[in-house]
Amino acid sequence: MPDSPHILMCPPDYYGIEYEINPWMDRRRQCDHEAAARQWNDLRALIEEAGARVSCLAPVPALPDLVFTANAALIYGDTAVPARFRHPQRQGEEPVGRRWLAEHGFRLAPLVSGAYFEGAGDALFCGDTLFAGYRIRSDVRGPTEIGERFGCRVIPLELTDTRFYHLDTCFCPLAPGTAMYYPGAFDDYGRRALRELIGDLIAVGEAEARQFACNAVVVGRRVIANAGCGALRPELAARGFTLLETPLDEFLKAGGAAKCLTLRLDGEEAAAWKSAPGMGPPTIGAVPSVADAPGRRSGL
Numbered sequence: 001m002p003d004s005p006h007i008l009m010c011p012p013d014y015y016g017i018e019y020e021i022n023p024w025m026d027r028r029r030q031c032d033h034e035a036a037a038r039q040w041n042d043l044r045a046l047i048e049e050a051g052a053r054v055s056c057l058a059p060v061p062a063l064p065d066l067v068f069t070a071n072a073a074l075i076y077g078d079t080a081v082p083a084r085f086r087h088p089q090r091q092g093e094e095p096v097g098r099r100w101l102a103e104h105g106f107r108l109a110p111l112v113s114g115a116y117f118e119g120a121g122d123a124l125f126c127g128d129t130l131f132a133g134y135r136i137r138s139d140v141r142g143p144t145e146i147g148e149r150f151g152c153r154v155i156p157l158e159l160t161d162t163r164f165y166h167l168d169t170c171f172c173p174l175a176p177g178t179a180m181y182y183p184g185a186f187d188d189y190g191r192r193a194l195r196e197l198i199g200d201l202i203a204v205g206e207a208e209a210r211q212f213a214c215n216a217v218v219v220g221r222r223v224i225a226n227a228g229c230g231a232l233r234p235e236l237a238a239r240g241f242t243l244l245e246t247p248l249d250e251f252l253k254a255g256g257a258a259k260c261l262t263l264r265l266d267g268e269e270a271a272a273w274k275s276a277p278g279m280g281p282p283t284i285g286a287v288p289s290v291a292d293a294p295g296r297r298s299g300l
């Protein structure tokens, strides 16, 4: 079923709070492994019930944040721009993500600028525009390079609140022209750019933002988020979306929730390129791709 939503996750076998690289992490507040496994399985079940296929990246000891597959890469058709993590603690994840993607038919298009870039955590399409969070984790140079390569408009958004250190913690595209955001995580320019460019922009309050409401997985018309985001239900329902809440507090301890735990391999619902001819994901199970295999787009 090549057209069905396809999501990459990584089981939390080695998940834990082993270092502190964002304000949510505190080594004294360890995760409960059993609860984390249960929460991860429940999230996976909801994603599958929504109609998506889930593939798993094999967990690796000593890489506790590998569960956050959103950071592995930015996906664009059959091309993956792999991450370059800012913090040494996460850099060991880079070859793991790259290997999985190459083995599953993606063409790897690493950034040549050497910029830090934390994948779909900081780069999200809404319509035909790539919105890119920068400063706390990713550098602004990365998305600029990506826009030139893919020929798409890039809107860099400076992230100003360290609690919302990745764009996917404060901005969630739902469909082309529709998104949720937490205004407090952006500067004036960012807020204005989002309001001007996204016709239907839902503002999330601080209480829900702290429950990672913007860190939602969107599959079709279902929006899967951490428990405690119920205030958004009517806003979403008015637009034809159903909110599904599932407890993910074990992952909040690392500064992550639903969306961070997933990487959409066939393109997010809101990405306009999904419906362009010839822009499908690779045929899964394909022979490992070779970097210089003939591509559907040139200049990569």
Ligand code: ARG
Pocket (backbone or CB within 6 Å): 021, 022, 025, 065, 068, 070, 071, 090, 120, 121, 122, 166, 168, 169, 254, 255, 256, 257, 259, 260
């Ligand atoms: N502990 C991880 C970090 O700080 C959490 C990553 C969450 N991922 C995301 N896409 N927001 O890097």
